[in-house]
Amino acid sequence: MTASSFPDGFRWATATAAHQIEGGNWNSDWWRWEHTLGSGVAEPSGDACDSWHRWEDDADLVGEMGLGSYRFSVEWARIEPEMGHFSIAALDHYRRVCEGLRRRGIEPVVTLHHFTSPRWLADRGGWEHPETADRFARYAERVAAHLGDVMGRACTINEPNIVASIGWGYGAFPPGVHDWERVPAVQEVFVDAHRKGVEAIRAAAPGVPVGLTLSMTDYQAVDGGEEKMTHRRTAMEDVYLAATAGDDFVGVQTYTRERFGPQGRLPNEDGVTVLPMGYELWPDALEATVRRAWEVTGGEVPILVTENGIGTDDDRQRIEFLHGSLAGLLRAIDDGIEVLGYTCWSLLDNFEWAYGYRPHFGLVEVDRTTFQRTPKPSARWFGEVARANALVDIP
Numbered sequence: 001m002t003a004s005s006f007p008d009g010f011r012w013a014t015a016t017a018a019h020q021i022e023g024g025n026w027n028s029d030w031w032r033w034e035h036t037l038g039s040g041v042a043e044p045s046g047d048a049c050d051s052w053h054r055w056e057d058d059a060d061l062v063g064e065m066g067l068g069s070y071r072f073s074v075e076w077a078r079i080e081p082e083m084g085h086f087s088i089a090a091l092d093h094y095r096r097v098c099e100g101l102r103r104r105g106i107e108p109v110v111t112l113h114h115f116t117s118p119r120w121l122a123d124r125g126g127w128e129h130p131e132t133a134d135r136f137a138r139y140a141e142r143v144a145a146h147l148g149d150v151m152g153r154a155c156t157i158n159e160p161n162i163v164a165s166i167g168w169g170y171g172a173f174p175p176g177v178h179d180w181e182r183v184p185a186v187q188e189v190f191v192d193a194h195r196k197g198v199e200a201i202r203a204a205a206p207g208v209p210v211g212l213t214l215s216m217t218d219y220q221a222v223d224g225g226e227e228k229m230t231h232r233r234t235a236m237e238d239v240y241l242a243a244t245a246g247d248d249f250v251g252v253q254t255y256t257r258e259r260f261g262p263q264g265r266l267p268n269e270d271g272v273t274v275l276p277m278g279y280e281l282w283p284d285a286l287e288a289t290v291r292r293a294w295e296v297t298g299g300e301v302p303i304l305v306t307e308n309g310i311g312t313d314d315d316r317q318r319i320e321f322l323h324g325s326l327a328g329l330l331r332a333i334d335d336g337i338e339v340l341g342y343t344c345w346s347l348l349d350n351f352e353w354a355y356g357y358r359p360h361f362g363l364v365e366v367d368r369t370t371f372q373r374t375p376k377p378s379a380r381w382f383g384e385v386a387r388a389n390a391l392v393d394i395p
């Protein structure tokens, strides 16, 4: 019988990312991409949730839910607006955010790169240029030196596999390249940057746990789809999981499953609910990816679930999804897998990249003109789970 309680010290968190909530991130490659004809982005990020100014409201919301951690990202385009020129004012801003969280008893989990890059970096080849790894390490060193004594945990790069595949394969993220042949070189730069980033952070902020966060999908083979599934999974995940050796944790970020037949990816299965972003409602995916990450890393790297959630207007569906994901996570923990914590994506309804503001992943609703935050019933339920450190029944 699987326990309903989570291990002592289990970290309950929610997450956001700078570009998706702060507003006015005009010096980034994403801002330029959003205003590029033909990029396919539904709408520009604009003011987002105005969290650059309203971050204390966000910190209060996290505290009121009783969560012990808050994962957010710092924006490279603000911290190093021109190559080699660092903004102390921007670094001080993020230091105030970390201090404000700690005053509320919340551990700051800081992501250094969450999809967006400074325009000057993109103009120099971005993540396809080998030099970017060293430029990232220099940036990471400055952030760790400024925030090392106030940040609780550092995530180097968020979902490099997504940036590489969507930016250089599908062409739906900047730089909008449609050439899968170029993706492996981008992967290599990301892996090199992560390793150098870990080294830089450990040197400047000794003792701060550091890891990579990776988008992982419950890849399933049906009717002879093993070869196609394995090919996709290896390219999307194993390259990066191998790069986490020696890290303090690996951040697993899971949303759904994908099925593969002999010809490749299969359409969604008949009868399975499809979410507004076009993929299946599949709460069991998290258990599958946590088990796989543990297996591929040989049980050497503790797991931290750094994103899990759904974009939906049906908040009860959100609660049911979270409940299902957490039930699966308990089964994995019950089997001896070391899971340090769970992070619900997202604190706020926010800018969902190419989809704009349409998908609602937030535990908290945000009025697009007044920026008023309103917690949803799922925020209350998730707060009960965190306080109980156990899986609470669905109301």
Ligand code: GCO
Pocket: 017, 020, 158, 159, 162, 215, 253, 307, 345, 351, 352, 353, 361
């Ligand atoms: C990602 C990003 C988040 C997304 C979330 C919902 O994993 O793609 O980290 O920025 O908003 O995943 O799609």
